[in-house]
Amino acid sequence: MARTHLTLAALATSAVAGIDVVAASRFGTGAHGDFDSALLTDRDGKHWIIRVPRNDRAQAEQSADLVALRALSAGVRERLPFRVSTFAGQTPFEGTRACVYEFVYGSKVPLHEISPELATGMGRAIAAIHSLPTSFVADAGLPTQTALDSRRSCITVLERAAATGLVPAGLLARWGRATEEAQLWQFQPTVIHGSLSADSFLVTEGQVSGVLGWQDLRVGDPARDLFWVLGASDEYVSDAALESYGRERGNIDRQVRHRAMLYAELEIAKWLLHGTQERSTEIVDDAVQMLDGLIESIANDVMNPIGEQRLPAASVDEVEQLLTRSERAL
Known part of the structure; x- marks a missing residue:
């Protein structure tokens, strides 16, 4: 009650x-x-x-x-x-x-309403988080993940998803190649928020005024804080956020966008695994439908590794629906 x-x-x-x-x-x-x-x-x-x-x-x-x-x-x-x-x-x-x-003042802006100008500010905000010294995270006893740890966690999700027998073979091959591409995983871990989404940001007069939900604060792969923006329906939004982020960070690994794409796609696999764990036919069917939609959207590119070029992500509607369903189910 x-x-x-x-x-x-x-x-x-x-x-x-x-x-x-x-x-x-x-x-x-x-x-x-x-x-x-x-x-x-x-x-x-x-x-x-x-x-x-x-x-x-x-x-x-x-x-x-x-x-x-x-x-x-x-x-x-x-x-x-x-x-x-x-x-x-x-x-x-x-x-x-x-x-x-x-109380932190500001309003939340749905992903499909984020403008390129606001996305630029969000990119700067994320870059500021990633520029923090990692020592305070270790001093607080919070998790610290290496590049190898990040790679292994993706492999674990891939293997568990493959065991369900419900993931299209083309996606398993695509994700497998990404985890095997050594260059993709050559990055310097940074302080990360760990669970960023459009819902994490508070906005006042078009500027980022606050960031919420720090429960997954850690040292890890900066791409984990960036994958959500790839779901924007307007590609100029994701481009603006990532370009702003890159300008603020300076010399960053050139594969951060590609790892972000991998994380975005693996979110659907995690949704599938959640459905199987909860024995929810509704969630499993929803995840399978999303996986089928993803394989269709990259039908012309399944033979190309994620690290070679930018490929389509799930649509903004799919991303927002997935996040909403996850919050209600967990």
Whole structure:
């Protein structure tokens, strides 16, 4: 049963010493999300967010997010051209905990509404994350993945997807060649957000004002923070983001776009694996349909490795539908 915004407001007074809440309203996705959330206003006019997990998955995400936010010290945050939420306090509640954060202002822009100008700003924001020193991640005990680790994780997904017998042979061959191409995996790991999507960015007056959802913060393949933009229906959007990213980063590996393409395609394989794990015929059928659509979209290129040229990604509708379905199912 969802907790009311009034209950959440009362919890906030226990979580943060001295907070005087004068207004509260429900915030987020309501009954279909992983969290009960409320937007709070204190007597000074400052805004806060309180969240209570609804399930074990959300609780794990919350815990990881707290570790990441604490690792993002004031010195680290000064290097970023946008705001990151600050953890303010917590209180136990019904076997879990309610956490309060300072509110970060801005609006989310759906992938299909992102303009090339906004994409340019997003590319700069991602580059700023990837330019952070890796030492603070290691000091916080967060994951550190080498290029070899990234390659092995793709191989694992490929092998598990192949075992289902539901992935077209052309895609298995295409992904297999990509994992075997040594040049594709010659890159320097960086600090990465780890779970970026269009939904991660907050925008104010056409500029990136904040980035949310830091639970997968780690050192790893920078391409993991870029694959989502390849789903934009307007290719100028993905080009603008990647070109801006490249300008900010300077000398980066020349294969980052191609690995991003591989990650984008493997997201569908992961959706298939989720469906088989949950024994959901609906999810499996949906994933198979998406895989069939992908093989059709690259029908003229299946014999060419991903690293040789830019090939079509899933459409914006497919990407957004996949993300939405994943959030509802997980």
